[in-house]
Amino acid sequence: MTTTQPVRSTPGTVRPGDVVRVRSKEEILATLDANGRIDGQPFMPEMLQFAGRELPVSAIAHKTCDTINRPSTGLRRLENTLHLTGARCDGSAHGGCQAGCLLFWREEWLETTDGAPLLAKPAGPGPAATEQTLADDTVAGIADDGATLYRCAATEVMRASTPLPALEMGQYVDDVRSGNFKLLFVLRGLLVLFFNKFQALSRKLPRRLRIADGLPYPFYKGTGPGPKAEPLGLQPGDLVEVKSKEEIMAALGPNSKNRGLIFDGEMLPFCGRRARVLKTVDKIIEEHTGRMIHLRDCVILDQVTCVGRYHRFCPRAIHTYWREAWLRKIDEPNAGTPDSGPPGPDSR
Structure with a gap:
């Protein structure tokens, strides 16, 4: 279990588990530019x-996934985040x-729990941003069909970051030194990274010379889609079991999608495990367009997030989206029976 402790007052020494305090509204607004941002970060x-709340640091966000480009070009570097x-x-x-x-x-x-700013930033020469500034920045425009196009931290990640090449090795030292991930976890992930680069090159070889036909590790590919599964009607709090890899592959097309929703390799370690439904998901902002899109038969599970093992140790802990077709509802005649739960924090 991670213990929390007050943050040290020396700048640059924050680690996961340290407790920090969010500064007051007035102090924060005074740090922002005319668009309600710092260096592009809204x-x-x-x-x-x-x-005013005190919260533990969960991760040092020195990098994040590029979820804007399709396909993704990798990770992006962040500063002081x-x-x-x-x-x-x-x-x-943002429209719910x-x-x-x-x-x-x-x-x-x-700031630290004793009131020292983590990184002092003098107020700019112009007037401080206001709450209206923040509200105005949430809308990027109106589409031709009348739909609102939203703007948020996820849609603006390219403006708030810089490219971070996969072979820039200092980032992996920072992954461990920051306390985000354990050394063994990073070393295993690097082996996968270099193996998958070999796999990409091997696709130019004759098929008989390829490993798993050149598929990237962890070697999965949809074999369906099979018959459409009956909806489970899941609700928050329901206990579910993630189906086996073979069952899920049968519900995916060759592009590893089920009705447009992708099954990511980060989700494979949860196969066979049980978790509670955190909430159903009906609508999310599409990050590369800012448009609200609507989903069906989709849930997120409590304590089940991407841990970055196959995505260069991104610490963003994005919720993974689960089709009901990939899950099995568990009846609970005895409410006190414990479930196996998702992988614990020691996986990182």
């Missing part, structure tokens, strides 16, 4: 509810988006 209205435990976006200022993204916190918006 401070969103949903973050105001955390002002943290993730805080339990501080997820509730979507209240249910993605529940872990928020990005610039160090300028945080």
Whole structure:
């Protein structure tokens, strides 16, 4: 179990588990530019509810996945940014988006428990941003069909970050030194990274010379889709079991998708495990367009997030989306019977 402790007052020494305090609304607004941002990173209205609260640091957000480009070009570098435990976006200022993204916190918006700013930033020459500034920045425009196009930290990640090549090895040292991941976890992940680069090159070889036909590890590919599964009608709190890899592959097409929703390799370690439904997901903001899209038969599971083992140790802890066809509802005649639960934090 991770223990929490007050953050040291020396800048640059924050680690996961340290407790920090979100600065006051007025102090935060004074750090923002005319668009409500620092270096392209927006401070969103949903973050105001955390002002004055003390929260543990969950990860040092020195990098994050590129979820904008299709296909993704990899990871992006962030500066002076943290993730805080339990501080997820509730979507209240973004049309009720249910993605529940872990928020990005610039160090300028945080202070130690004794009131020392993590990173001092003098107020700019112009007037401070206002709550209206934050509200105005949530809308990027109106589409031709009249749909609202939203703007949030997830849609703006390219503006708030810089490219981070896979072979820039210092990032992996930082993954361990920051306390985000254990050394063995990173070493195993690097073996997978280099093996998959070999796999990509091997696709130019004759098929008889390839390993698993050149598929990247962890070697999975849809074999269906099979017959459409009957909806389970899952509700928050329901106990479910993730189906086996073979059962899920039969529900996926060759592109590893089920009706447009992708099954990611990060989800494979959860096969056969049980978890509670955290919530059903009906709508999320599409990050590369800002458009709200609607989902069906989709849930997220409690304590089940991407841990970055196959995505270069991204610490963003994105919720994974599960089709009901990939799950099995578990009846609970004895409410007190414990379940096996998802992989614990020692996996990182």
